[in-house]
Amino acid sequence: DAAVTQKPRYLIKMKGQEAEMKCIPEKGHTAVFWYQQKQSKELKFLIYFQNQQPLDQIDMVKERFSAVCPSSSLCSLGIRTCEAEDSALYLCSSSQSAGYEQYFGPGTRLTVL
């Protein structure tokens, strides 16, 4: 079983609704990453937290997403207004620190109707 936990596993939203997914990183890991994987596409980096601070993110996340790590044991990724193109598998990973091995959670599969 993955030491990184993600909830929910499946999420269905209507276009225009808000979505939120959570990640519990592996205990002791200080770096948390979010990736997005669409059907038949590669995993795409979204945002990186180090010690709960966002240190790198792509423009799409800045514009349409909300991501926080309120504690070392919980992070969340939100989409303010879901669009059909947001349908994807959202994977959270954590590592001991930036530049070390990343371990993935089971993912949250978001479907936007």
Next chain:
Amino acid sequence: GQQVKQSSPSLTVQEGGISILNCDYENDMFDYFAWYKKYPDNSPTLLISVRSNVDKREDGRLTVFLNKSGKHFSLHITASQPEDTAVYLCAAGITGNTGKLIFGLGTTLQVQP
């Protein structure tokens, strides 16, 4: 363009044979290279990783070869077994940076009994 490329979308190997999975990259700043295994509807599982200060790393039946001048790394699986059948993702990153990983599209390995 894709920074990390897996040119073979699929590979079929007979049980007991050697599976060779290849990955090319563009950014010569990459200094961390990893291989992940992914089953359908599951998240990626880290198999093996290397840093750029070595050109080979072995772990059981798995060996990673790194060719920095050629911007290429590969995963060799000896004594391939049917349970090795899965999608294999290569990934690269810069450890002195955020540590985010850039992934390839994946190669589907099928090991036939």
